[in-house]
Amino acid sequence: MSGWLRVVGLGPGSEKWLTPEALAVLQEATDVVGYVPYVENLPASITAEKHASGNGVELERAAAALRLAAAGRRVAVVSGGDAGIFGMASAIFEAMEKGEPQWRELDVEVIPGLTALLAAAAKLGAPLGHDFCVISLSDYLKPWPVIEKRLQAASDGDFALAIYNPASKTRRDQLLQALALLRKQRSDDTIAVIAKDIGRADESVSITSLGEVDAAQVDMRTLLIIGSSHTRRVGRFIYTPRYYEDRP
Amino acid sequence: MSGWLRVVGLGPGSEKWLTPEALAVLQEATDVVGYVPYVENLPASITAEKHASGNGVELERAAAALRLAAAGRRVAVVSGGDAGIFGMASAIFEAMEKGEPQWRELDVEVIPGLTALLAAAAKLGAPLGHDFCVISLSDYLKPWPVIEKRLQAASDGDFALAIYNPASKTRRDQLLQALALLRKQRSDDTIAVIAKDIGRADESVSITSLGEVDAAQVDMRTLLIIGSSHTRRVGRFIYTPRYYEDRP
Numbered sequence: 001m002s003g004w005l006r007v008v009g010l011g012p013g014s015e016k017w018l019t020p021e022a023l024a025v026l027q028e029a030t031d032v033v034g035y036v037p038y039v040e041n042l043p044a045s046i047t048a049e050k051h052a053s054g055n056g057v058e059l060e061r062a063a064a065a066l067r068l069a070a071a072g073r074r075v076a077v078v079s080g081g082d083a084g085i086f087g088m089a090s091a092i093f094e095a096m097e098k099g100e101p102q103w104r105e106l107d108v109e110v111i112p113g114l115t116a117l118l119a120a121a122a123k124l125g126a127p128l129g130h131d132f133c134v135i136s137l138s139d140y141l142k143p144w145p146v147i148e149k150r151l152q153a154a155s156d157g158d159f160a161l162a163i164y165n166p167a168s169k170t171r172r173d174q175l176l177q178a179l180a181l182l183r184k185q186r187s188d189d190t191i192a193v194i195a196k197d198i199g200r201a202d203e204s205v206s207i208t209s210l211g212e213v214d215a216a217q218v219d220m221r222t223l224l225i226i227g228s229s230h231t232r233r234v235g236r237f238i239y240t241p242r243y244y245e246d247r248p
Numbered sequence: 249m250s251g252w253l254r255v256v257g258l259g260p261g262s263e264k265w266l267t268p269e270a271l272a273v274l275q276e277a278t279d280v281v282g283y284v285p286y287v288e289n290l291p292a293s294i295t296a297e298k299h300a301s302g303n304g305v306e307l308e309r310a311a312a313a314l315r316l317a318a319a320g321r322r323v324a325v326v327s328g329g330d331a332g333i334f335g336m337a338s339a340i341f342e343a344m345e346k347g348e349p350q351w352r353e354l355d356v357e358v359i360p361g362l363t364a365l366l367a368a369a370a371k372l373g374a375p376l377g378h379d380f381c382v383i384s385l386s387d388y389l390k391p392w393p394v395i396e397k398r399l400q401a402a403s404d405g406d407f408a409l410a411i412y413n414p415a416s417k418t419r420r421d422q423l424l425q426a427l428a429l430l431r432k433q434r435s436d437d438t439i440a441v442i443a444k445d446i447g448r449a450d451e452s453v454s455i456t457s458l459g460e461v462d463a464a465q466v467d468m469r470t471l472l473i474i475g476s477s478h479t480r481r482v483g484r485f486i487y488t489p490r491y492y493e494d495r496p
Contacts, residue, residue: 009366016269019259019362058490084369086490090377093487097480104483110370112362114267118257121332122358128382129338130390131398133407135379141491142378146406150379153405157398159381232345235352239341242306242334243389 005069005106007089009082009113013199015043017114025111026076033065034078034088048076056140058088062095066103082115086136086164117162120195120223123205125237127193127225132160132240137167137174144174151178155185160231160240163224167215175215182226186210191227191238194218207238253317253354255337257330257361261447263291265362273359274324281313282326282336296324304388306336310343314351330363334384334412365410368443368471371453373485375441375473380408380488385415385422392422399426403433408479408488411472415463423463430474434458439475439486442466455486 006025011017026032029048032039039052051068053061062077069075079087089110096103121128133154139147154161161182167175188211195205196219206217210226218224231240254273259265274280277296280287287300299316301309310325317323327335337358344351369376381402387395402409409430415423436459443453444467454465458474466472479488 009370011267016272017267017360019265019267021264024264082366082370084366084374084377086377089370089374090487090490093373093377093482093485094489094491096485097482108485110373112265112366112370114360114362115366118330118332118360118363122257122330122337122360125341125358126332126337129332129334129341131381131383133379133381133402133405134376143492146492150405150407153401153407154381156404157381157401158394159398159401234341234345237341237344237356239338241342242338243342244391244394 003069003072003074003106005065005075005077005092005108006111007077007079007083007092008111009087009115010038010078010080011114011199012081012116012119013197017119017199018043019113022111022113028074029076030074031068032076032078033061038078038080058091059095062088062091063099065092066095066099066106069106070100070103079113082113084110084112085115085134116198116223119198120193120205120225123195123198124193124207126239127191127227127231128160128162128240130160130228130230130240130242132162134162134164136164137178138165138171139174147174148181151181155182158228160228161226163226165220166222166224167218168220172215175218179213179215183210186229190229191231191233193225195223195225197221198223251317251320251322251354253313253323253325253340253356254359255325255327255331255340256359257335257363258286258326258328259362259447260329260364260367261445265367265447266291267361270359270361276322277324278322279316280324280326281309281316286326286328306339307343310336310339311347313340314343314347314354317354318348318351327361330361332358332360333363333382364446364471367446368441368453368473371443371446372441372455374487375439375475375479376408376410376488378408378476378478378488378490380410382410382412384413385411385426386413386419387422395422396429399429403430406476408476409474411474413468414470414472415466416468420463423466427461427463431458434477438477439479439481441473441486443471443473445469446471
């Protein structure tokens with residue numbers, strides 16, 4: 001059996017952020033498996049057979065990919081950004097755990113990619129230049145009270161926040177509840193950022209404040225960054241300093 | 249004035265993780281500024297003048313780089329991993345804030361890079377496949393009580409943890425205190441990972457448990473990952489599932 005499976009992070013949209021390692025794996029693969037927009041926008045040099053599927057079928061996609069690898073194919077399962085950060089990697093291991101015992105013996109590796117928070121933060125300066133939390137607002141697979149507890153804990157620790165999956169077309173209430181919770185904990189003038197479609201032609205970042213975040217602007221391709229109490233502006237940039245002013 | 253400054257994340261050591269964007273910037277730069285090991289290990293194709301300095305002089309290095317850019321040079325300030333995650337980006341903006349007013353008008357951009365936690369997590373599976381916190385244990389620029397409060401908050405939220413700068417040759421107590429705090433909050437059999445020199449020829453990852461982390465193994469080139477209560481093993485991998493078992 002000479003098949004393998006690689007879970008490949010493509011970075012956020014643009015080929016300028018695709019690592020040489022990820023490109024090499026895509027070029028060696030016989031099959032590329034993933035969510036439609038990722039599979040359809042691969043570099044032109046990728047000639048592998050393409051298996052595109054819709055959103056919300058991660059576990060089925062993972063099982064199908066493991067089955068292909070077990071049959072001797074060289075399979076690249078692709079995610080936008082990094083596959084290990086709210087991408088396909090966890091789904092692959094979940095499918096491995098629930099599936100055929102021999103899947104655990106397959107040649108499987110995760111190939112890291114530039115996750116969206118790094119690209120979004122870089123556009124702005126260094127808003128995540130100090131301790132921060134990364135959290136998904138999606139309650140599709142975890143109960144809302146867990147998310148609420150984590151938002152509270154992140155506030156207690158005065159962490160900056162990078163919020164993935166803040167909303168979708170149908171999932172709008174979570175964002176409103178999250179903003180209400182954070183506004184009770186942090187000053188309304190805390191710096192906030194709405195980063196959209198980073199790495200795509202129509203990317204945008206807008207710097208605002210926690211008090212003025214317009215939920216209507218936020219969709220499933222948005223990353224939301226909320227500063228800590230120390231996050232500040234200098235010129236057109238924002239950054240979270242490495243130091244504390246009250247350091248003796 | 250045609251000078252510019254780019255704060256460039258090199259990724260964790262290996263050229264396979266250097267993005268095409270970062271490589272292009274390094275090739276266009278007239279000057280590369282950074283900590284000795286990063287400046288000395290650039291790809292052979294980089295012919296820029298090299299300005300290497302030691303550890304702990306980030307602010308002076310940042311000011312020197314801004315001065316070069318103001319004088320018309322094309323300056324790449326390099327960091328390992330991502331410059332925005334405990335790298336040089338915050339120091340650049342701090343120097344900009346404290347320095348010459350005209351530095352704020354310079355052509356400055358941050359070029360994102362693969363931060364160490366992504367590469368380390370990928371080696372292991374997907375230990376950060378769900379909500380997590382990123383925290384530095386260094387109390388060189390922030391008071392220890394802030395760090396302690398954040399470790400406590402991260403525990404309260406049952407976040408997985410990626411711990412940067414866990415220790416250095418002389419700074420050993422912080423790690424012992426952090427482990428003692430976390431061991432009061434989480435089960436001793438919580439999965440923990442000691443990742444060393446990721447992306448270098450002598451890289452290593454060792455999977456252990458919170459109760460058995462050997463502090464003597466941890467140095468300044470180590471990234472420590474502590475799982476959440478949901479982080480688990482499957483075969484030779486570890487991952488944090490996307491779902492909660494108690495989800496109805």
